[in-house]
Amino acid sequence: MSNTDxxxxxWLLEHSMxxxxxxLAARxxxxxxxxxxxxxxAQPRAASAAASVWFTAYPGAIITRDGQSVLATLGD
Structure with missing residues (x-):
């Protein structure tokens, strides 16, 4: 493997997730x-405060308030 490679x-290893x-794991x-x-x-407010971005791949797992849609909950 060349020096450039x-x-x-x-660099890839140092910047990997x-x-x-x-x-964080050590803490x-x-x-x-x-x-x-x-x-x-459940502590959704604490979780959303700790994350700069929130993504859900499974809307069926989102717990909403009575009568509220998943989109309304995500936008709240």
Missing amino acids: QNYTT LEQVRP YSGKGAQWQHPYAE
Whole structure:
């Protein structure tokens, strides 16, 4: 492998999603923070505040308020 190819491969690895998540995983892995809230306790506002972008590939999994559409919930 040429030096250029090696440099590009290194750059790809450094910018991969897996590499970028390592510092976040280290903050939570094996720590009590991940168990502070029960899994069944939905916290949509906290989740949307922590994420700069929200994407759902399965609208049927979105829990809406009574009488509210999925789109209205996503826009709320």
